[in-house]
Each structure stands twice: as C-alpha cells, then as structure tokens.
Amino acid sequence: MKKIIAGLLAVMMMATAFAGCGGQTSTGEGSSNGSSGEGSSTDTSLFGEEDNISLKVWGPDASINLLKKQCDAFVALYPEKKISIEVVAQGESDAATQLLNDASTAADVFGLPSDQINKLVNAKVIQEVAFADEVKANNDTNVVEAATIDDKIYAYPETADNGYYLVYDNSVVKSGDEAKLETILEDCKAAGKKFIMDAGNGFYSCMFVFTGGLKTDGLEEDGLTQKFTDYNEDDVVATMQAFSKLFHDYSSTFQSLEVSNIASGFSSGTCGAGIDGTWDVVANQTALGDKYGAAKLPTINVNGEDKQIVSMFGYKYVGVNAAAKFPRAAQILANYLTSEDCQLERAQELGWGPSNKAAAQSDFVKNNVTISAILAQAENSVAQADLADQFWDPMGNLGNQLIAEKTDPTNTDAMKQLLNETLTNIKDV
Amino acid sequence: MKYIDYKQLNPFQKFAYNFTEFFKKLPGRVAAFFKAIGRFFVKLFTGIGKGVANYVTRFIKGDFAVKLSYLIFGFGNFAKGQIIKGLLFLATEVAYIYFMITFGWPNLSKFNTLGTVETQLVDDGPFKKTVFGDNSMLILLYSVVTIAVTFVVLFIYITNTKSAYKLQQLKSEGKHIMTFKEETKDFLDGKFHVTMLSLPVTLIAIFTIMPLIFMILIAFTNYNKSHMPPGTLFTWVGFENFSQLVNVTTGGKRGVTFIELTQWTIIWAIFATFTNYILGMIVALMINKKGIKLKSLWRTLFVITIAVPQFVSLLLMNQMLQVNGAINILLSDITGQEVAIQFLNTNALMARITVIIINCWVGIPYTILSASGILMNIPADLYESARIDGAGPVKQFTKITLPYMLFVTAPSLITQFVGNINNFNVIYLLTGGGPSTERFYQAGYTDILVTWLFKLTMNQQDYDLAAAIGILVFIVCATLSLITFNMSKSMKDEEAFS
C-alpha cells in the first residue's frame, strides 16, 4: 500500500516538475518525453539515456538504516532501469570538506547543512536543483530561501530543524517556568542543578545579539563580507547586559560547556536544563525518560520587557554532486529522498523536523513535543546561510566575554565597545 | 691555548675550557653557516658549468658510437658488447618519449597558465550537466611529476654518455670491460651505497620531495576556497600570499594573525623546550641519585605515558580540564566548595599556561629517558677531581652535571625546539587552538603556526596561504637547525673512528 502511494506521489511530483521545466526549456527530449510519460507509475523517461546506474549516497549514521530503506523503495519504483545505490555513513558537517577535497570520490547525493551551500556553489561542485518549482511549492519559504543564490536553488530541502532548543528535566523546571530564562535558572538553582549552554561557540552565542535585534543579512557582493540588518545599538547592548547579568547572578548554576555534556548531565542528575542541538534529541530523551521536557527557547527580561530569544537556525538539505556520473538519476533520487513521504518517515523514525509544508502540518509532527518546539523556535530565528567565515570566532569570543568573571555586566560602555569590536572584526576580511 | 697547555689541565678545567669555547665560537659559526650557503651556490653553478664542458668534450673526443649515444641511449654500450646495459638505457629513452607524448607534455604545456578551459553548465533536457574544464591542481601536480621524471632521465642520459666514453677509453687502453654480471655484483660491494639508498631515496623522492615542490609552488598561486579545482581555475599570483602575511597594513587580519601567532609560537617553543628539559633532568637526577631504590619502577611510572597514543591522553586531558571535568571535581572535593575553573576555554593566558603545563606531562618522560642514559655516561673522574677541589653536591651539580648535560644535549635541545615549533598534537588535541578570538583570522589564542596551517588547509581550503606559512616556518626551522647541526660535535667527530 505504502509503495503504491509513494509511486503515485513520485508521479505527481514529476508531473509538477515538468510543468515547471517545460516552460523554461523549449526543446530537449526531457520535456517531450515528459508529456508522453505522464500517468505511468514507472516513468523512466526522465532518466534519458542513463542506465546501469550506480549511485553513492551519504547520510549521517543515525539515518543510515532508514536511508537504505528509502533508497530500496526508490529502486523499486523503476523496475525497467538497473539502479544500484550504495549508502555510506558520512556526517553532514564533514560532507562539504570531503567534497571540496575530492569531488570525484564523494557521494553523488549527499546530506549537508545550510551553511555549507555557499562554499560548494563557489567551488562549483554542487549541482543546481532540477525540480525547482516543485521544491518551491512544497517547502517552507525560509528553507528554500536559504538554499537560493542568484535565483537558483542549489539543494533539496530535507529538514527545517538544524538548530537548538530548550531541553529540561520537568521535575526540576516547573510547568510554566520554561517560558522564561530567569525562572529556569531559579528552578535549577533551587534544585542544585546546572543550566548548560555552549556560550563560547558562535553558533549559540549569536543569540546574545540576535535577541537585541541585530541580525545578519547576507553577504556583500564580494561574497566574503557580512552584512547586518539595521539595529538599535542601545537595545542590543541592553540585551547583552541582561544575559551577562543573569549568568553572573547564577554563576554557580550556569555552566558554559560543549552540548554533549547536557545529556551526560541529565543521566548523572547534575543538569536541570540546557540549550541543546536537535541532533542530541534521542540522547536527551533516553537520559531523561519520563522527565523529558522540550520547548522553544525562553524569553529574557531586558529592562522590564520579556524578549523572546532569537536563535541561529539552520536547515538540512540533500545536494547533488556536480561530478555525479549519472546526474539525472542523482537529481531524481535527491528529489525523491526529500519528498513529503520520506520527510514524514524521518520525522517518525528519527524525530527530524520536516521542511515540507504538508509533512509539517501532519498530525504526527503537530503532536510531537520536540519537533513542535523546534519548529516554533524556527519562527524566532535567523537563517544559518550566507554567513562569512569570519562570523564564528568573533561571536564565540563575544560569548566568552559576556560570561567571563572579570566582566562587569553594568558597564554599558565596555559592552558597547565589545559589540562594536566584534562587528568590526566580523566585517574585516 | 696551546695543545700542551690544554693537556696539562685537570679534567674539570678541561671541561670548563671546552664549554666556554663552545659558546665563544657560536657567533662565528652562525656567520660560517651563511658563508656556507653562499659557497653552496657558487659550487652549484661552477659544477653545472663543468658538467656542460665535460659533456661537450666527451662528444668531441668520442668515436662514432659515443657520438651516436648522444642521440640513441645505450648505443655506446651496444658497440662495445654491453648488450643488457645498452638495452636498459634504450628502454629508458623509449619509455620517456612515450611518457612525454601521452602524459608529460599535455600537462607541462599548460604549466604557465595552469589551464584556461572554464567549467561549464550544459543544458540536458530539464536538467543541467556540469562539464568540468581544466583542473589547475592536477596540471600543476602532473607538471611537477613530469619535471621530476625529466631530471631523472637527464641524469640517466648523462650517465649513458659517460659510460659510452669510458668504454671507448677502456677499449683503447685494452682493459677489461665488465660484463653485466660483474657490474651487478659490484652493487653489493663497491657501489653498495647505491643499493642501500636507491629504494629509500626513490620513496622519498616520490612521496616527500615531489609533493613538497608542488606545495612550494602552491604558495605562489591563488589556490583557495574561491579558486577550487575542478570547478574553478587558479593561477599564478607571485608573492601576494607572502605579502599578506608579513605586511600588516595591507594584509589586514592575516598579517596580524601571523605576527601574533609567530610570537606565541616562539614563546611556546621556548617554554615547552626548557620546562621539559630542566624539570625532566631534575626528575632524572632524582631517580638516578645514589641510594634511591626501585629506579626502574620510578622510571617506568613516567615512561608508561609515552606508550599511550597522544590523541588518547590529550583528548582525555581536554575532558578532564573542562569546567565539569575531573580536575575541577578533584579541587572541589579537596576544598569542600565548588570549584569551576575555566582552564582552556575563556582566558587566553590561563589556556596558554595550561597548555605549557600539560606539555610537561607529555614531554618530561622523554627527557627522563634520554637524560638517564647520559647521566650514567658522565666520566667519574670529573666528580673525583671536583671533590678534591672541595666542591659540595650543589657545586658538583652546577659545575659539572648541568654543564655536561647542556654540552652533550645542546644539539638535541635545538632539535626539540624545532620539534616544539611544529608540535601539532599538544595544541590541536588539547585546546583546538581556543579560546577563540575576534582578532585573528581563523585562529585562536593558543594556536601555533602549524595548527593554524592545518586549520587553513583542512577547514578553510586556503591552500595558498597555508603553503606560504609552511615555507616561512620552514625557513625559521631550517636556519636554526643547520646552524646547530654544523656546530654539533658529531659532524666533526664522525671520522674519529676511521
């Protein structure tokens, strides 16, 4: 039954794809074959001449088994073609580096996070998405936007969840308290437990300025210099001070540690709450069991006003290697792997938040506390795309300075200086 | 001091004399080192000149067979009956011509531009297909290979002409011409060095020298993340990468990073070398002191840490030094209140001190190992005469043990210093270069030049900049080492037994 649905879905997608592409390319066998192939559940004309296809697919270890299953389903869709797919475990964060080192031994279809797209496009080793209109129609606009450079989409959206969220022990943080950073810290302190986040890492510490209204806004034309949105310096500085003051007031509760310590802390009973990445969801759930609580990031009180914490938020994609030997098959497979069905399967089995609009509206996703928390945080976030290489270190340093013992949170001038130095250094290529 | 005066000194004075002389001569030796470099180039050019002259003379004096061997490899050998040797020469020529036609020339001809054909996107129905153009990196690499092969063949070619001419001489003098079998046998005796060196030297030439030349050339190109083969081309840019590093005004952040990291690298190398050396020696002295029992047990306690791979012990140390790590837990247990010291992550000075201290843990066992051996070798008569002069244990240490150790280990001290400049593991595994700072380009406060180089290559694909840094690091290390190497006794004494 499932297979039939999948097959039907694939057909529908391809039909949409052709509707879009037919207009762009007036000639070419693709469009003419497309119309004749419409309606058959195993439309192989898209593959063109390609046969005896062998593809290599990279996915992170956690998803390997599911990925294999999905690839098998894909092969079964096209019984007329001889397709063999090799699924290899390869962490998404390393994918771009490996691809840049040697594209010819890299996978044809690979998972990657949003911040690597720019690099790969510059090096011309990632292939433009073939089913652009379909991708645009079915996925969250922000996600598509983050993979778009010069009006061209370069990767198929896979998830809209590559960010961080608040995870807590619900026996420590009382119901309702998870909404405010102040109450979370108070609860943790009362229980003698830690609140952990990695304040020295730019990925997390950028929330200290984002919350104050300073956000990134793509790159200058040179492709290297970071642009920022307009912001009110006093607001940003006040927010930084608020964070710094909280961390100093709760210095024995607040710990700046690598995020893997959060799950460890839950399991050993030393951690009450933390800001953790979505990749640790399973570890946190296992460590906390029934006490698992997840929510979007809390608010922080800045001069009497509760401000929602704004975070950095990335997405995951499936990209196609420009050096792929079977470019058509690779595109079709990438498109298949990011379809609504596949995304929903991943949400169910792995807890990954879908980027597909229909999948995101499904009952399962709506009822899943973690995925809803993550998707809710996505509303209050800055996309992790088009960031300068120089973004991370200065931001990490800013975080380190805010929590440093010698820093005086009440010293507005020093904070202002820190902010301006950070921004100057991010822009200085 | 004349030889006879020297001979009359007691061993203690002799030693003191040698010791002071050693350091007195230092500046002279530094100067000599640079003179030697100059001499090297003079020699090189005169050598080439001589070679060319000989090459021409041989041709003029040679008979028909010799002359033909200038065109056809091995002809001289054929003419004089050395068939197998001649065939080997000929085979080289044929192979080289084939190599140049199929592989060498196609790459070498693009060497000056490093490729011009751009990567293109081609429409393929509703799809796009990438058609890759020239790959600058492979063109450069294969050109280096081609040049290297050409040099080897050139060497064989000269050998071939020499061999042909020598055979002509032997024949005219009526002497015995060696058969192939006899020549092969000679490789086990007269030419044994060729047998011994050929395999290692070949391996080194292929996997060290060629890649090195390639990377040195990369320093003069713009091979970085904006110019990445196979998608995009890169090309020659001259000294641009170097000027970015050494010129603070135009280099911007890269220049600042380079200068500050160089300073820290040197500070690090000095501290890492001397803390290890002095502390290690003290421990070694304690272990080797007369009357201390269980010497091998004590030594084993330290030495056992050498056997644990550094990526294990240092990653573990990193874990232990975190805010919630073992060290802070231990301190909390001892003091009874919560201690949360940020050893590595926030404070630059703290992190740097921590790195140096942890390096002691890594390095001291090595010093103990080598110092124990040396301590046992100090001539007993030195102590004897010192005792007669009324020197106490402290004086004996400062006047004999320490200078002796310094004297004997001075060369290895410099080797260690150079080693510490390139000490990747300790920094990379322990701090990863952190704490991060906004002031440096892709580096943190504890990064030394090699870890920066590594980060630029592996994370940033800034191969051009990394290669330039590598060359500068090399220049520093090479100067230091060659000075000491030429100074060290071993170079002068190695003939002592002959």
Place this chain on the structure above:
Amino acid sequence: MIKSYKARRIISNTIIYIVLAVLGIIWVSPLVYLVLHSFRAEGLATVPYLIPHSYSFDNYINLFVNTGTLNFPRWYLNTFVVACCACVISTLSVLMVSYAFSRLRFKSRKKFINVGMILGMFPGFMTMIAIYYLLKAMNLSQTLVALVICYSAGAGLGFQISKGFFDTIPRALDEAATVDGATRNQIFWKIILPMSKPIVVYTVLTSFIGPWTDFILCKLIMGDNRDNYTVAIGLQLMVSNEFKVNYFKQFMAGSVLVAVPITVLFLMMQKYYVEGVTAGGVKG
C-alpha cells in the same frame, strides 16, 4: 660528622622519595582514570565524580558487538596489518640509509645528508593534499596499501639517530672484514646489524607505533571508506559531535585496547629503546 652526614642523606632521600611518589601519581593518574572509566557502567560521556560507581565490561563488549557503522575490530585489524607492513619497510629504509651515510664513503654523501635534514623540517601537513592526489593517480586512494606507503615512504629521512649509533661502531671492524674478503653487503648483514640490536629495536618500535597514532593523513586518504579506517581515526570519530554523547565510554575502552599492547611492547623493549636513543641521540 659522619652521623650527621648519614642523617642528612636519609632526610634528602626521603624527600626525594616523597617527590617522586607525588610526581608518579600525577603522571599515572590520567591513565588510571582512563582505565577505571573505560569500565564505567553508569552515565553517559561525563559523570560528576572521579571514581565510577559501578563497573562492567559492556563498553568493551559493545566495541566488538555493535559493529554497524563503527566497526572497531575491523579498524584494529587494519591498523595491525598496516603497522606491521609499514614497520618492516620503515625499519629497512632507516637502517639502509643510516648505514650508507655512516659507514660508506661516496661522492656527495654530505649533500645527501644535508638535503635529508632540510626535508625533515617542512611542516608535514603542507604536502598532504599532493600526496593524496599522487596516490589517486596510482589508483591507490582509500586503500590500506596507500597507508603503508605513506607511513613508510618518508622513513628514510629519520636516519639521524641510527646514523649516530652506527658512527659509534669502530671502523676497524669493517676494515678487518674487508681484509678477510667480505663485501660491504656481507659486512652490513653479518657484522653491523647483529651489533645494532638497540637501534634496530628502537626503529622497529617507533615505526610500529606510528600508524596507531596518526589521525590526520589517514582521514584524508580514507575519506568516507570507513571499512579501511585505522583505530586512531575510528576513535577520533567516536568523540566527534555526532557520536560523543553515546560513544565516549566506548572511546575510552577502545583507547585502552590500543594503549595496552603498545605499552607492553614498550616496557619490554624499554632497555633497548633507552640505549638506542642515548647512543644515537648524543651523537646525532
């Protein structure tokens, strides 16, 4: 006078014993920590106390049983094979080069020595990319053969210490043998090598340990081919962000399994190692 001297000696020795004991504890404690926690049954990556509360062999068993994408036994075998092959080639290279440089006299010997020294001073990472593509051109990328080549190709450059050792063997021996009609080949195998046990052991030991500890070059060469990983990058993978939470205990267990054989080997050979490093080091 004598008594006070004796008393002073006892006091100073006691102080030395105390200092040595304290230092010994400092040096060994991280290793003890490693071993203890590799048996830890409870908790994930970190725990807020020094001594584990419960012990089990699970971490070790998991290394060998859960071999899905992290196949530790396979990596262990790879490393062992690579280490053995690289060790043989490296040892031969080093001994051959240092013998030639030390005992044989030929034209441009000193030039070779100087070039050898210079080459050793370039930072190794510079050449990694080039080596990778050379191996690829030879059709060897992602294979264990490539690793063996990488680990042993440059070995000849590490000739200094063993050259220093060979320099200490009197040349009269060679001369006597030559008079007796021995070729240099025979001298090398029958006279010099048997006398050089410490330096041979030293070279074997250092070149055997190399492949167990490299986590950089191997990663580049193997890329995504996890079947051909060595333990070093395998263990490195276990502490990457993706795995750390769940695999840190296994990382410690795996580390112990790597460290134990090397340590045993090292302690057994310690005597030769010391002799080799002192004899060669002082001279070279």
